[in-house]
Structures are given as structure tokens and as C-alpha cells.
Amino acid sequence: MHVSELQQALRDFSAEREWQRFNTPRNLALALVGEVGEVAELLQWLTEEEAAAVATAADGEAARLRERAGEEVSDVLAYLLLLADSLGVDVERAFTAKLAANAEKYPVHLARGSAAKHTEL
Amino acid sequence: MHVSELQQALRDFSAEREWQRFNTPRNLALALVGEVGEVAELLQWLTEEEAAAVATAADGEAARLRERAGEEVSDVLAYLLLLADSLGVDVERAFTAKLAANAEKYPVHLARGSAAKHTEL
Amino acid sequence: MHVSELQQALRDFSAEREWQRFNTPRNLALALVGEVGEVAELLQWLTEEEAAAVATAADGEAARLRERAGEEVSDVLAYLLLLADSLGVDVERAFTAKLAANAEKYPVHLARGSAAKHTEL
Amino acid sequence: MHVSELQQALRDFSAEREWQRFNTPRNLALALVGEVGEVAELLQWLTEEEAAAVATAADGEAARLRERAGEEVSDVLAYLLLLADSLGVDVERAFTAKLAANAEKYPVHLARGSAAKHTEL
Structure with a gap:
């Protein structure tokens, strides 16, 4: 699916329920945090080995954890795409630009295998 | 772009830099939180009106805020997709299933315009 | 109560249940995020006026919201103090030093009433 | 120091700079998230062993990490206490009540050493 299809599905979902007025940037940022909190809860007491095994x-x-992770990742993604909409962000364009900027910031020959360089993305 | 193209671009980016071993579920969950924190910082002192105007x-x-929002949304999306990968989550399948589950949980005729019903998504 | 009393109560609580081995920095950071997510959920659909009225x-x-806010704030505080312990942080000393540093960073005569200066604390 | 002394120091700090009007529940919740994001960033690429060694x-x-952790923990604590103020929460009372509730929820003889029981606090 295209990112834009996901976004359209979310817009339709909100419109059908007349929920658009709730979709303000600050509401959605807080909702995003709530869902990220649920992702964190899934992983908080797992060892690295247990987490890798999921x-x-x-x-x-x-x-069961994989199923729940899928649900929480979906919730985060939904609020993130709605938040992008509310802020006038073109997700695909922004994503492509950011990846290109990161490729320049972390050149392959310098960044290879280095945790120190791996500060972002 | 397809979601899977975004994911492939991220996988390639990590592979070129030999960063795959850093991409563990708990590392990526913490990195996700760091980027969500930057989204929150953008919006923390804005009034609702200022946020809506972005x-x-x-x-x-x-x-300038729209530009920065695009960057932060992209960073959140990147870590979210890498996290999904690390947990064996098929994002498109999970997203579609979750949206269908939410449509059942919040029937249009009951949920319409109601903040009370709008507890999730 | 002294901050150190709160910390001792938490240490005793963990020790009685033999939970100390779960209290690692990364476990507690993720648990902190989970609780902050619950704070965010409380406030996500409230207008500024509704939030101010709580x-x-x-x-x-x-x-009811005030009661729940008290519970969630307590959970965040508990994990924050345990996290500080796990990282060898002396909370009172660090807090006093950070407040002094912020007082220098935001001098009263420059910062007064300015949202622009109010970027931290 | 008493928790109430920390709170008073924060109130004075805000009052001197005429920042009280920024201290709304939703502003402070977002600011809290920003600081929690910085805690997460500190720990995101550390192994469990590296994190334990801090x-x-x-x-x-x-x-250096311990110093920075102290700063970030202080920032989280500052916003958490200001948030509690903005929501009319008596932190000491709420904390004591929550700890008592958790002691009842996780009886020592049942919870001992069990990760499964250790779902909260």
C-alpha cells in the first residue's frame, strides 16, 4: 500500500465519525505519546534475547507479543500520519529528503559499524 | 511510495553502514521515544491556534516549523518502521487489521462527533 | 517527605519482592515512557480550558481526572526515582545544580514573560 | 530536601520570569515528553552492560553519562512537579496512596521474583 492510501483510510475513518475537529496537532502529539507508551510497555521487562526472539x-x-506489537505499531503509525496531516507535512517528500540528508550526514565510509556515528536513524 | 519501499530504503541505509546489529527492538523503541520527544518539543509552547496555523x-x-515537523515526523516514521522489522511485524497487514478492528469498535452511528468515543484512533 | 524517603520506600518495595534485578536503566526508561504515555492519554482530547479546570x-x-492524574504522576515519579538510582544519580544534588544552571541560562531580566526564552524548564 | 521544597523552587523560578501562564497541563505534558525523550536518547545505543556500568x-x-543522566532526570522531575501543580495533584499524598495500592496489588508472597507480576512499579 502507498503511504497516501493509509492516510486516506485514516482521513475517511475520521470523517465518517465527524472526528476531524479532534485531530489537532497537540491532541495528536499527545495521542502519539500514549501509543508509544504502549509499545514501550510491551518491551520494558524483556531481556534483549527475549525481545530479539519476538x-x-x-x-x-x-x-502473542508479535500480534500485540503489530497493533501498537499500527496505532503509532495512525496517529503519526494524522499528525503529519494536521501540520501540513507531506510525509513521502519529507521522508525522502530526511533520508538523503542522513546519507550525507553519515557517509558510508565513515559511519560503517560505528555506534558513535549511529546517533540518528 | 509504498510502505515497503520506505522500509527497503531504511534497510539499505542500515546495511550499507553495517548498523543492523544496533537495530534491536529495545534500542529502536528508545530511539523512537527520543524522536517523539522532538515532535513534542516543537509543539510544547504553541497555543492551539499557533499549532493549527503551522x-x-x-x-x-x-x-520553518512545518519544515522541522516534516523532519521529526520522518525520524519517528523511520524508527517505527525499523522497529516493526525488528519485531517481525508486517506493517501493512497489521495496519489494515487494526483499522478494521477500530471500525467495529467505534461504529459510525454511535461514535459520530463524540469525544467520549474517540478514545483511540 | 524528603525525596530520599520516597526513594527508600521504592527500594524497600522492590527488595521485598526481589525485583531489584528488573530495575536496570533501560528497563526503567521504557517503564517511565509507558507511564508518561498514560499521563498523555489523560490529557489528549481535553481542550485547554478543560485541562485547566482539572x-x-x-x-x-x-x-476523577485529578485522582487519575495523581496516580499517573506517582507512577512516573516512581520509575524516575528508580531510574536515577540505577544510573547512580543523586537526585537532590542534580536537581539543585540544574536549577542553578537554568537560572544562569535564563536571567530574570531577559527571560521575563518571553515564550521564546522559555524553551526549557 | 522535601518534595515541597523542590516544588517551591520551581514555582519561584517560574514566577520570577513571569512564566506561569506557560505552565498549563498540556504544555507541561508535552515538555515532559521532550525531556523523557532525552533520557531515552542517552540509553538508546547502550548495551545492558554499558547501561549498568553508568x-x-x-x-x-x-x-560523563552519569552527569548527563542527572541533568535529564532533573528536567523530567521539574516538568513532572510543575505538571502535578497544574493539575492540582498533591504529589506526596498521591505517591503514598499509590505505593500502598501497589503493595496490595502485588503481595510479597505472590510477587516475589516474578517478572510476570512486575507489570507495574
Whole structure:
């Protein structure tokens, strides 16, 4: 799916419920924080090994965590896209520009394998 | 752009710099929080009116804020997509499923215009 | 109560339950984020006027919000103090030093009433 | 220091600069998120071992991180206490009540050493 399709689905969802007036930048920023908090809660008591296993483990606990992670990631994404809308941000354009800026900021030959360089993205 | 293209661009970016080993769920969750913090900082002292004007205002201050908002939204999106990868989450599938679940949870005829119903998404 | 009494109460609480091994910096940082998310959720759909009324309004809804705000603030405070412990931070000393540094950074005669200067604290 | 002394110092700091009108619940919640983001940034690329070493290690890097952690914890604490003020929350009373509620929720004989029980505080 295109990012713009996701955004349109969210706009339609809000419009059908007449919720557009709630979609202000500060409301959505706080809602975004609420959902990021739920992502953090999922991971807060996991060891690094347990967290790494979520992606692939076949046992029920990992599958349940993967399912919940999908829900929380979706909630964060939804509020992030609505927030971008509320601030007049063209997500695809901004994303492409930021990635290009980061490629310049962290040249491959200098950044390779270095945690020190890996301060962003 | 497809969501999967954004994800591929991020994977390539990390791979070129040999940064994949930093992309663990808990590292990325904390990095996500750092970027959400920057979104919050942009909006923290704005009035509701000032925040609403960011999307459309033609003056320099609003344009500068819109630009910075685009950068911060992009950083949040980048870490969110990398986090999804690290947790084995299929973003498009999860997003579609969550939106369908929310449509059922908030039926149009009950939710219309109601802040009380608008507790999520 | 002294800050150190709050900290001791938290240490005792953890020790009695043999939870000290969970109190690592990154676990506690993620737990802090989870609780901050709950604070954000409380406020996300409130207008500025509704939020301002929470502190003093006598009606049931405001009293209920004040009660919940007290719980969430307490949770944030608890994880923050445990996090400080886990990082070897002396909270009182650090707080006093930071306030002094901010007093120097924002001199009264320059900062007075200015949103622009009010970027921190 | 008493928690109330910290709060009074913050109130005085704001009053001297005529910043009280900025200290609304939603402004302060967003500012709190900004500072929590800086705490997260400090820890985002550290291994568990590196993070554990911050508290006690004598080398320069750990000392520098401890210093910065102290600053960020102080900023979070400052905004948290101002937020409590703005919401009419009595921090000491709320904290004591929440700790008592948690003691009841997680009885020592059931919670001992169990990550599963350690879902909050």
C-alpha cells in the first residue's frame, strides 16, 4: 500500500465519525505519546534475547507479543500520519529528503559499524 | 511510495553502514521515544491556534516549523518502521487489521462527533 | 517527605519482592515512557480550558481526572526515582545544580514573560 | 530536601520570569515528553552492560553519562512537579496512596521474583 492510501483510510475513518475537529496537532502529539507508551510497555521487562526472539519465535508467547506489537505499531503509525496531516507535512517528500540528508550526514565510509556515528536513524 | 519501499530504503541505509546489529527492538523503541520527544518539543509552547496555523500559514515562522515537523515526523516514521522489522511485524497487514478492528469498535452511528468515543484512533 | 524517603520506600518495595534485578536503566526508561504515555492519554482530547479546570473544578469528572492524574504522576515519579538510582544519580544534588544552571541560562531580566526564552524548564 | 521544597523552587523560578501562564497541563505534558525523550536518547545505543556500568564506573565516559543522566532526570522531575501543580495533584499524598495500592496489588508472597507480576512499579 502507498503511504497516501493509509492516510486516506485514516482521513475517511475520521470523517465518517465527524472526528476531524479532534485531530489537532497537540491532541495528536499527545495521542502519539500514549501509543508509544504502549509499545514501550510491551518491551520494558524483556531481556534483549527475549525481545530479539519476538520476530521469529514460533511459541505462543512470542506470537502473542508479535500480534500485540503489530497493533501498537499500527496505532503509532495512525496517529503519526494524522499528525503529519494536521501540520501540513507531506510525509513521502519529507521522508525522502530526511533520508538523503542522513546519507550525507553519515557517509558510508565513515559511519560503517560505528555506534558513535549511529546517533540518528 | 509504498510502505515497503520506505522500509527497503531504511534497510539499505542500515546495511550499507553495517548498523543492523544496533537495530534491536529495545534500542529502536528508545530511539523512537527520543524522536517523539522532538515532535513534542516543537509543539510544547504553541497555543492551539499557533499549532493549527503551522499547516497552512505562509509566514516564515510557520514555514520553518512545518519544515522541522516534516523532519521529526520522518525520524519517528523511520524508527517505527525499523522497529516493526525488528519485531517481525508486517506493517501493512497489521495496519489494515487494526483499522478494521477500530471500525467495529467505534461504529459510525454511535461514535459520530463524540469525544467520549474517540478514545483511540 | 524528603525525596530520599520516597526513594527508600521504592527500594524497600522492590527488595521485598526481589525485583531489584528488573530495575536496570533501560528497563526503567521504557517503564517511565509507558507511564508518561498514560499521563498523555489523560490529557489528549481535553481542550485547554478543560485541562485547566482539572486542578480546581468541584464536579465529579474533574475530581476523577485529578485522582487519575495523581496516580499517573506517582507512577512516573516512581520509575524516575528508580531510574536515577540505577544510573547512580543523586537526585537532590542534580536537581539543585540544574536549577542553578537554568537560572544562569535564563536571567530574570531577559527571560521575563518571553515564550521564546522559555524553551526549557 | 522535601518534595515541597523542590516544588517551591520551581514555582519561584517560574514566577520570577513571569512564566506561569506557560505552565498549563498540556504544555507541561508535552515538555515532559521532550525531556523523557532525552533520557531515552542517552540509553538508546547502550548495551545492558554499558547501561549498568553508568552508575559506578570510574572512567570518563561513564562519568560523563552519569552527569548527563542527572541533568535529564532533573528536567523530567521539574516538568513532572510543575505538571502535578497544574493539575492540582498533591504529589506526596498521591505517591503514598499509590505505593500502598501497589503493595496490595502485588503481595510479597505472590510477587516475589516474578517478572510476570512486575507489570507495574
